[in-house]
Every structure is written in structure tokens, then in C-alpha cells.
Amino acid sequence: MPELPEVEVTKQGIEPFIQGKAVTGVIIHDGRLRWPIPKNLEKILLGQKVSQIKRRGKYLLFRMDDGHLIIHLGMTGVLRLLKPSDELKKHDRIEIFFGKQVLRLHDPRKFGAVLWASDESGEIEKHPLIAKLGVEPFSDDFSDACAGQHLHLHAKGRQIAIKQWLLAGQAVVGVGNIYCSESLFSAGIHPEMPAGKLTLPRAKKLASAIKETLSKAIKAGGSSLKDFVNSHGDPGHFMLQTKVYDRAALPCRICKTPIKQIVQGQRSTYFCQKCQKR
DNA sequence: AGCTCAACCTGGCTGC
């Protein structure tokens, strides 16, 4: 479920309600996520206040008194703020209490992560999981003025298919599997083109396609995802109509050519052979 | 350094 837009919407939905609140308890129901949830997390977090929530790529960074609580939703994670009396669901992995509210991570596939990074261990930007991430798509580092050049420079010399290169997130973060296919379609770029062949004009086009795709999705998430606060319904999978993703053999919305599905780096890619050029 | 690929884990869907 979570690509960057969902993570951003989660952040925006939760932050106003727990900002300034102190942790009053932690219950780990099943800590066997991507990495084990630290067993002493309750001891660490108890009494610490959340001053803000930042998002870096698909990571949520809760700024606490003595460090950062890092949460990643993986493939299937959902984070919601509920009442402690609300019924616990199967696959709820951890609860973090803030007085009369509780933050619950629901994650069937356990690809998510809940970690602690103390201030003593260094700046959060230098944390091993954060340090090598590409630039944020909505930051000054990816402004309309420089985003094209940024992509162009990063892609230089790379032989890897542009789809896999973009998905890897080393140039720009947050372009997951769905929005990767969508952005390449919007930019008219064939997913199998070697990244190094990206010209500056096409890089500029790709950069604006990425930003537009993601911002539309954030808006859609903001309006169609139920709130993350006191919401019992499963938000499920809310995408606006996609242009190519999950549309194998269906007609291209522009030229009617059947959409092709291929596998690249163990992930599905969807594209239009006529609209997208190498 | 760049690239490929297995692995982590559960559930839902398809087809026999």
C-alpha cells in the first residue's frame, strides 16, 4: 500500500494529534518485522515527547527528546491513531500509547520496520538507512530549475534500465513501482532504455512527470484515504485511475495500443510501446 | 562501483 504519497498522507494525518505528546506506554505484539523491534523500546520511549514527524523517502522519523523513532511501512504497513479501547486486529504489530490515544502499526507481511536511533549515535541524516537516499522530490534540491539536471547527471554512465534506476531511489526518492511506470509513461520514456541514454530535455520532462504524478497522488490520498485518526476502516488501495499500471493488454488511454507488461528486476512494469520511446 | 537476484512474510486470487 505505501508509496511516498501514502506515507506523506499518513504523516500529515497523525502529526497534529501527537505533536507535543509524551509516550505513556508501548506494547509489542509481534516484533519480528524486517528487523526485530528493539525489545527495550518501551524503556527508551517512555516519557519522551514527539516534537515533530519528518518524512524522508518512505521513512517516517519521529523526533523525540533523545533521538528518532524510525518507522517504515514496508509493503503492507498501515499506521493509525486509535483509542486504546478499539479492538486489536490480527497483524497489529506494535502499539505506542500517548495517553488516551494509541498509535498502531498494522503490517500483515512484516516488511515494515520500527527502530530507534539515539542522538548519541549521530545525526539522523547519516543513519545507514537514510544516508544514501536520493533527494526529496518536493525539496529545493529537486526544484523545477535543477531537477532535470540532477536526474541527467545521476543517470550518466548507467547501463541499468531507466525503470530500475528510477525505482532504486538513489537519484530521487519516493517513486515506487506504481508511480515509476506512471511517470515514465507521462514522460514518454521506454522503461527498458538504459538510464545513461537520458538526454537533458527528457530528464527535465521526467522530473516534472514525477512531481506531477506524486503530487496528484498525495492530493488523491488526502481526499480519498479515510483519516488515519480514529478510523477503523481498512483504507485499502486507493489509486486514482492509472495510466498504465495494472492495465496489461488494456488499450493505452492515448493511442489504444494494448499496454504491455514486462518484468524488470523481479518487479512488474507496464508501458505503451507506441507512446514510450527508447 | 554497478548490477542481478534471493530473501524477508502473509494473504488473495486463479486455475485445476
Added chain:
DNA sequence: TGCAGCCAGGTTGAGC
């Protein structure tokens, strides 16, 4: 209805 097989929004880490 049951069961095997395949697929799924992410990311690391091993190995070449």
C-alpha cells in the same frame, strides 16, 4: 471445496 501456484505497494545484502 481444496489445494497448489503465482502475485503483490519495498528494501537490503550477498555475490559476481
